Amino acid sequence: MAPLAGQAAIVTGAASPIGQATARMLQAEAVSLVLADIDPAAMEAAGWRDGEGCATLVADLSQQEGAVALVALALERFGRLDILVNNAGGGVIRPFLKQSPKTLHATLDRNLWTCIWMCHAALPAMVERGYGRIVNVGADSVRNGLLAHAAYNAAKGGMHGLTTGLAREFAEQDITVNTVAPAMVRTPFVERETAAGNPFIKEFIDVIPKRRAAEPDEVASMIVHLARPESGFVTGQVMSVNGGSAML
Ligand SMILES: NC(=O)c1ccc[n+]([C@@H]2O[C@H](COP(=O)([O-])OP(=O)(O)OC[C@H]3O[C@@H](n4cnc5c(N)ncnc54)[C@H](O)[C@@H]3O)[C@@H](O)[C@H]2O)c1
Numbered sequence: 001m002a003p004l005a006g007q008a009a010i011v012t013g014a015a016s017p018i019g020q021a022t023a024r025m026l027q028a029e030a031v032s033l034v035l036a037d038i039d040p041a042a043m044e045a046a047g048w049r050d051g052e053g054c055a056t057l058v059a060d061l062s063q064q065e066g067a068v069a070l071v072a073l074a075l076e077r078f079g080r081l082d083i084l085v086n087n088a089g090g091g092v093i094r095p096f097l098k099q100s101p102k103t104l105h106a107t108l109d110r111n112l113w114t115c116i117w118m119c120h121a122a123l124p125a126m127v128e129r130g131y132g133r134i135v136n137v138g139a140d141s142v143r144n145g146l147l148a149h150a151a152y153n154a155a156k157g158g159m160h161g162l163t164t165g166l167a168r169e170f171a172e173q174d175i176t177v178n179t180v181a182p183a184m185v186r187t188p189f190v191e192r193e194t195a196a197g198n199p200f201i202k203e204f205i206d207v208i209p210k211r212r213a214a215e216p217d218e219v220a221s222m223i224v225h226l227a228r229p230e231s232g233f234v235t236g237q238v239m240s241v242n243g244g245s246a247m248l
Pocket residue numbers: 012013014015016017018019036037038039042059060061062063087088089090091109110111114137138139140181182183184185186187190
């Protein structure tokens with residue numbers, strides 16, 4: 001297997017559990033990291049600071065300027081951009097009629113607009129070099145219509161659609177575009193909600209044959225797999241990491 005060492009990767013939503021797990025796996029393979037999140041306190045808590053082999057940015061990536069600044073940072077610090085992991089997101093998970101204009105816009109901004117602007121900003125540099133691996137973090141709930149996920153699925157479904165369109169458009173430049181679609185992942189948020197007796201959590205676990213949430217590392221390993229040079233013939237795919245909650 002060709003080493004990833006020396007490549008440069010952007011990971012968005014780097015303060016989140018899946019973002020942290022992904023960035024640490026890439027770091028363990030000596031990939032230069034360009035990490036961004038909208039939440040400065042969470043970045044600090046995650047221990048992400050500028051240093052050798054690591055550039056950080058606090059920015060709202062649902063805005064074009066934030067995305068452009070992040071790609072510029074990667075090119076300025078490391079002179080290349082091989083991997084883009086669009087992991088920023090997070091849902092306002094509630095029944096559709098309980099969503100407000102604010103929560104609907106927030107859901108679309110966090111999950112879909114961040115991904116659109118990051119792809120738009122990163123692709124020119126990838127096209128120029130004739131190489132790129134884009135991995136989006138979508139959601140398995142798009143496939144099984146999970147309870148209270150309509151707005152979130154609209155956003156993640158848009159991301160899944162962007163994946164197939166971009167995969168076709170940039171296939172000949174050796175740029176792959178794939179989505180990793182997790183079912184429920186064991187994050188501090190999920191643990192808090194479970195402890196608080198949120199009735200939705202049981203519903204979400206009940207549809208998973210493995211009867212548990214995924215660990216962040218179990219999602220990150222699929223992301224890193226798709227980011228490898230050897231995964232170059234896999235493109236336009238939505239890879240579920242779902243404990244069997246949807247099959248085929
Ligand atoms: N946890 C789960 O059960 C689960 C299931 C399916 C998909 N996902 C997806 O996995 C990804 C990571 O989720 P997680 O559960 O690890 O934590 P999370 O949902 O808290 O992570 C989202 C991260 O994105 C950042 N973010 C949000 N909007 C942003 C913006 N405009 N600009 C920059 N950063 C922004 C947040 O600050 C946060 O750190 C998200 O896209 C989430 O939707 C999570």
